Structure formats: structure tokens, C-alpha cells
Amino acid sequence: MRDFDEHNITDAVIDSLAQTGDARLKTIMTSLVRHLHDFVRDVEISFDEWNAAIDFLTRTGQMCNDRRQEFILLSDTLGVSMLVDAIDHRMPAGATETTVLGPFFVAAAPEVQSGADISGGMEGEPLSVSGVVCSPDGDPLADATVDVWHADDDGYYDVQQPDLQSLTMRARFRTDRDGRFSFRSIMPAFYPIPHDGPVGEMLQALGRHPYRPAHVHFMIAAKGYETLITHIFDAESPYLDSDAVFGVKNSLIAEFSRDDRSGRPQRSLSYRFGLKPLPQPAQRSAAD
Template sequence: MRDFDEHNITEAVVDSLAQTRDARLKTVVTSLVRHLHDFVRDIELSFDEWNAAIDFLTRTGQMCSDKRQEFILLSDTLGVSMLVDAINHRMPEGATETTVLGPFFVAAAPELPLGADISAGIDGEKLSVNGVVCASDGRPLAGATVDVWHADDDGYYDVQQADLQSLAMRARFRTDGDGRFAFTSIMPAFYPIPHDGPVGRMLEALGRHPYRPAHVHFMIAAEGYETLITHIFDAESPYLDSDAVFGVKNSLIAPFSCEDQSGKVQRGLTYRFGLKPLPNIKGDS
């Protein structure tokens, strides 16, 4: 293994992987090496550009902490997170489409009774939410757990606000016998992803904005079904066509307003969620 040039070095690196015991690891790294080398040859990467890339990745890692994951932000803004999500969630007809989890999920959200107000007294325009959870074939699913969370009308989540003494705008519910759930809260706003680090500077250099359209997060689980992670987006929000993390899908856009019996427009969201059944894997009989 010597005397390498731009034409033969790729195969030399691939050959060096021959003794890799993990077959999947070998497949992944082989493909990575081939694509990475082809990329470098395609753009004829200069030393200055290579050094800038190393510096960018170093600063991205240095920005990470137990409260912030800049590499996930990088993955999100390059569309990789949504691509991985799409490959791993090919949904049957009747099942709700998925999107990214986002960084603000809290596993210990309080379980509240149906119809509860989850705003915790935070000021904002009131929003009522009504949903039904079904199997992809339309059968209602009783007892499904429904985690919900969203930003306030300034675009901030509770965990971003040091002055809040408790969780707000998030909760867990269980569907009733008809698969239904309901709660009230406040209208969420569109907001920027964190853009004070290397990913934000990358977006600025690329002429891109950091904003996400207004949405409510849902994580829905039921025994025998694939857990659904998704958002429902406000149909009137800005940035639906330019979400910084490429998370918007047409099926996940819904009106956040409706008319009551008197014709007065009120803020409300009604949505049907369909869950994908898990494969029925049986052992040999």
C-alpha cells in the first residue's frame, strides 16, 4: 500500500476495510469513503477549504452540551434528519406522516385529564385542540398515550425560559373509549432554531433563514402500533414553504381556526391521527 494518487487512493482505503468483522459497518464505511472521495474530487477541494471544513466541524462539536446538540441542528438544516425519518417511516394508507422529534421533548411531562388547560397560565390567544387516534384502517384506539408540546406566542418552549418554575404547554393524555383526546392551550408562534453558533453562521452564508412555521408536536403510542412522532402545522403560518429543517408535509398542515355555531371565528385544531401497525412476526411453528 504505497504510491497513492488521486485516482487510486479510494480503492486502497476500501481495500483496507476487508477485515472488518461487522458486515453492516463495512458496508456503511465503504459507501462513505467512496462518496466522500468522489465529492472531494468533484469540487477539487483546496487546502483552505479543507481547513475551513475541519474548523467548522470542530466548532460544531464545541457548541454541543447537555442542553444543545449542534450536530443534530446541522443534520436538520441539511435535510439529513428528515431523509433518515422518511426512509425509516414509509407509511401505509391511512397512517399519519411523521416528522422530526425536535430538541424540546420532555419524557416526564405530566399526565392530565382530557380537556385540561396545559398553558400553565402563560399569556396568549387561547387554542382548543381535539384529536382522535385510530389504526390505519380507521378503528379508534382507546388508551393510547398522547404527548403534546409546543412553543408560546413568542416562539419559546418552556425549557428555554429560565423564569418558569414548572413545565408548561406540554402534557400527556390518554385517549377515551372512542380514541379521542382534547385539551386547551395557547396559540404557538413561528420561531427561529438556535442560530448563534456555527450552524446559524452557515445558514447566513447560504442566504437561508433559521425559521420554523408554527406547529404543535405530537408523540402517540399504542400497544401493537408504531409510535408516531409528528407535528401539525398552522395553515396560516409563515415559512410553511421554507421550513429551516424541511419538516413540513402537506398532510400535516391544518387550520388552527374554526367557526362556532354563531359564526364567530375561534382558535381551534381538529385532527385525526392514524397509527401504523407493527409487523406481526411469528416464530416457527
């Protein structure tokens, strides 16, 4: 085929995919081409605008390194990360909803005993957290691993602070026979996502702020269940209705209760985490 124009080029590109051996790849690329071409036709994008878009994506890639992933930030701020998460994690009743992992997870967090203080001596309002991990039906899950991490009261994670000599405000726990775990730390603050690069420029051009509401991250794994990645958000935090990465869900907003009886303000959080069972392998009949 030759003599392409705005009306026939889409079908020509899709026809060129006919020999794609991977059926799923062919499906994805066919849809991508069709939607991308429809977008260009819809807004009648100019060459200058398309070149600006290519420059933006180029600078986004150049911003990526082993400590920062600007493309994930772009995905997050356009709501794509949460859309993929929602499609990939359709949860049954009784299972805790998921949200994005975020850029500050550390796989090598130290495993400590339940009840430990993980603040590392960081200054802030004391926080006590307790949780129970269970099946959707409420059966406790013993020996589940619970990774937790959060920002300090200035909105910074430990990995953003090169002066810190060790990991703080993060740890790994194991649940007891009743599915329970607990720890002590400090209250996290709301904070801005990195906005000194192309994604920050985009947010500014769109009149959007870069802030996320205060939250604590949890990643919980147990044999026979899907690993849960979620946050619990402070019900009193700003930006719950305008999270820069669209990660807030009503079921993940909780009260970080105040207790001033000791003369020193303290906060506490208690939450039940339900895990989604993995699909059971198909049973083979005797005839098989």
C-alpha cells in the first residue's frame, strides 16, 4: 500500500502488525496505534506541538537514574499507574484495597520484632501503629511479612536524606498467631513528589500542585494470598481530595487518634488488613 493520508494510514500501520507472533503484543500494539492516531486526529496536533511532546519525553528519560524514575512519576501523575492498579487488583469483599507502590520502597528493610520503635530517633509526634492481617472472611494470618515505610514530619523519606547513617522509619515485621503486628514511630507529613523535572513542569503548566497527603505504606505478603501494596492515609491531612498521583481511596483513610493524657501529644492508628486469596489450581477429575 502507498499514497498514505490521514484517513488510511491507521489501517496501514495496523496491517503491518499482521505477522506479529505474540498474540497479546499484537492486541496491545493494535489498540495503541488506533488510539494514538485517533488522538492526533482529534486534536489536530501541529508539528511544533509534536516536537515539543518528543522533547518532553526525551527529557523525561534523561531524568531517570538508579535513584529516580521520571517515567513512573509521569505515569503516576496522569493517573495511569492507579488505573493499571485498579484493573489488576479487583478485590473481593473483605480484602483491603490497593494503591501505588511509590518510589521509596527498599527491599532490604531490616526485620525487627513486633512492637519495635522504627523512628531511628527522628524528631516528631510519637505514633503507635497496630494491625491485624487476615483473610477476607476474617481468619487471622500468622507469619505474614509486613513491610512498612513512611516520611518524617518534614515530608522526607530516609533515602532522600544522605546524612542518615541507616534506614529509619521503615522495617519488616511478622505477624503472630493471631495475625497481629505493631510498631512505634513518628507521624508522617504530607509532601511534594519530585517536581524539579519535566513532570513538575507539566504540573505547573496544568495549574496542578505536586503534593501527596500524609500516609504510611504497607506491603503485606502471606502464603496462598496476593501480596497487598497499599497506604493508610491520615484523615486530617491536606490534599486527600487532590492527591497528585490519584492514590487515595475512601477505605484507606483512617483516624490517627490523638491521646494527650500523658502531657505529650501522641497519635495511634489501628487497622485491619484483608488479603485476597490466590486462585486455586484447577482440580483434576478421576477421568483425567
